[in-house]
Amino acid sequence: MIQDYLFFTGINILLAWSVYVVLLTGNLSFAQGAFMAIGCYAAGIMTTRYGVPLAVAVPAAMLLSSAAAVLVGFPALRVRGIYLILVTVGVTFCVRIALENVAYTGGVEGLKGMSGTRLWHLGAAIAAVGLLLFLLSRSPLQRILDAVREDDRVAASLGVNLTYVKLLAFGAGAAIAGLAGALYGHYLIFVRPDNFDILVSIFVVLYVILGGVNNMWGPLLGATVMTLLPEFIRALQDWRPTMFGVAIVVMLLLRPEGLLKFRQPSARWSGHAGR
Amino acid sequence: MTAPVLETRSLSVAYGPIRALSGVSIRIAEGETVAVVGANGAGKTTLMKALSGLLPAQSGEIAFQGRSIKGRGPHDLARAGMLHVPEGRGTLGTLTVEENLRIAYDVRPARLGYDEATAAVFARFPRLADRRRQRASSMSGGEQQMLALARAIVNPPAMLLVDEPSLGLSPLMVKEAFNVLHEFRDRGTTMLVVEQNVRSALRLADRGYVLRQGEVIASGPAAELLADDQLLNRYLGTRTKEGA
Numbered sequence: 001m002i003q004d005y006l007f008f009t010g011i012n013i014l015l016a017w018s019v020y021v022v023l024l025t026g027n028l029s030f031a032q033g034a035f036m037a038i039g040c041y042a043a044g045i046m047t048t049r050y051g052v053p054l055a056v057a058v059p060a061a062m063l064l065s066s067a068a069a070v071l072v073g074f075p076a077l078r079v080r081g082i083y084l085i086l087v088t089v090g091v092t093f094c095v096r097i098a099l100e101n102v103a104y105t106g107g108v109e110g111l112k113g114m115s116g117t118r119l120w121h122l123g124a125a126i127a128a129v130g131l132l133l134f135l136l137s138r139s140p141l142q143r144i145l146d147a148v149r150e151d152d153r154v155a156a157s158l159g160v161n162l163t164y165v166k167l168l169a170f171g172a173g174a175a176i177a178g179l180a181g182a183l184y185g186h187y188l189i190f191v192r193p194d195n196f197d198i199l200v201s202i203f204v205v206l207y208v209i210l211g212g213v214n215n216m217w218g219p220l221l222g223a224t225v226m227t228l229l230p231e232f233i234r235a236l237q238d239w240r241p242t243m244f245g246v247a248i249v250v251m252l253l254l255r256p257e258g259l260l261k262f263r264q265p266s267a268r269w270s271g272h273a274g275r
Numbered sequence: 276m277t278a279p280v281l282e283t284r285s286l287s288v289a290y291g292p293i294r295a296l297s298g299v300s301i302r303i304a305e306g307e308t309v310a311v312v313g314a315n316g317a318g319k320t321t322l323m324k325a326l327s328g329l330l331p332a333q334s335g336e337i338a339f340q341g342r343s344i345k346g347r348g349p350h351d352l353a354r355a356g357m358l359h360v361p362e363g364r365g366t367l368g369t370l371t372v373e374e375n376l377r378i379a380y381d382v383r384p385a386r387l388g389y390d391e392a393t394a395a396v397f398a399r400f401p402r403l404a405d406r407r408r409q410r411a412s413s414m415s416g417g418e419q420q421m422l423a424l425a426r427a428i429v430n431p432p433a434m435l436l437v438d439e440p441s442l443g444l445s446p447l448m449v450k451e452a453f454n455v456l457h458e459f460r461d462r463g464t465t466m467l468v469v470e471q472n473v474r475s476a477l478r479l480a481d482r483g484y485v486l487r488q489g490e491v492i493a494s495g496p497a498a499e500l501l502a503d504d505q506l507l508n509r510y511l512g513t514r515t516k517e518g519a
Contacts, residue, residue, distance in 0.1 A: 143378050146369070147370065154361055157365065159382035160378075
């Protein structure tokens with residue numbers, strides 16, 4: 001049981017980070033559940049039907065999720081704000097409906113027979129993604145992402161290629177979600193399209209908003225607390241969505257930037273800013 | 276006559292059926308400061324958007340350093356050396372002063388090292404040096420306009436497009452902003468300044484163009500335009516006493 005708790009916490013941390021990466025350019029994505037599904041199904045089909053080893057299937061699934069995101073993102077990232085959010089919601093519905101209706105993916109019956117994910121695989125994935133995000137936060141690219149989020153017109157006037165930067169974030173976010181999906185499927189053995197309901201995407205966004213959107217630790221904290229809290233406080237189980245709703249309202253009133261709201265200006269690039 | 280850095284030939288731009296610019300031809304030579312002036316709605320902003328790639332041209336030609344730039348986006352032009360200083364203090368508010376400069380430096384190819392480049396900027400703008408670790412949004416409007424101008428020269432471009440530098444500033448800060456632009460000019464920076472504050476802009480410029488309802492109605496040496504009371508009164512509404 002403890003192992004399951006840890007596993008679902010870890011998956012949610014990866015998903016929260018996948019939302020965070022897209023959010024770095026100021027775009028809120030409700031499609032991360034869909035990219036997780038693509039990763040899960042892609043890896044599952046590779047291992048169960050074609051005998052591809054898991055170690056190969058996982059990176060391949062990440063690439064596929066990423067490619068799907070770039071394909072959707074290229075036209076979609078032209079729209080902004082609430083319209084882009086609606087597009088990502090649409091993507092989530094489309095993917096689920098497609099998985100339910102295509103015989104190749106197993107339809108509503110789902111896909112079975114995947115196995116092989118060990119807890120330490122997930123731990124290693126979190127460590128690797130975490131390390132990359134940490135390095136990113138110290139790199140010049142972080143500043144460019146901040147500029148795009150702050151005011152994309154100004155960023156463009158300084159020479160930032162908006163299409164490229166936004167697609168990069170969207171693609172990277174989808175790769176992380178695809179990684180989570182591939183590991184998830186091979187832990188559960190059996191998945192169905194309704195494992196990737198729109199609620200998954202919504203919950204993940206809420207983890208990020210609760211935890212904080214300004215640094216990589218916020219999503220980690222949000223995902224951990226909101227996954228474990230209902231497990232340990234049994235009475236809360238049935239009230240999970242209600243609890244979420246209340247938490248969001250309270251947070252937005254008290255701490256609109258999330259639990260961990262710090263952003264370290266100029267901590268990065270200390271070689272120049274330090275003097 | 277030297278080859279123009281930036282030139283438009285019979286440029287027309289329309290918003291749907293509404294023509295905002297008709298047959299505008301302007302040219303800016305190397306090292307020259309040119310002002311485009313006009314009242315509200317004369318087409319100044321439209322011209323700026325068309326030049327920086329935010330609006331498509333309906334007809335006509337735009338050339339930068341002898342090559343057509345029609346259809347090229349803002350980031351592309353910035354990298355090619357035509358840097359747009361956006362109107363209304365286009366600073367990145369949640370980033371620090373230093374980060375604002377750093378991005379401007381990083382994104383485009385640079386000749387000087389970063390420390391060298393910023394040392395010159397901070398020497399000219401000591402207030403920005405004091406505030407380098409502060410969020411840009413914590414500064415006054417005037418200081419933010421200074422930051423926008425400083426950001427433009429941290430990595431000097433081939434040409435600057437300065438969009439309404441006086442917008443939303445107090446008279447004192449307008450004067451300060453124009454002082455900076457005068458320095459840029461004296462150093463030989465090629466500039467196109469689009470401005471509503473007609474007198475300040477024409478005093479700064481070598482040559483000027485007067486826009487009215489999307490057309491160039493007068494052009495010539497800035498001093499001559501400035502001396503033409505009739506023109507200024509009739510089309511630019513500067514009858515009131517001159518501003519700062």
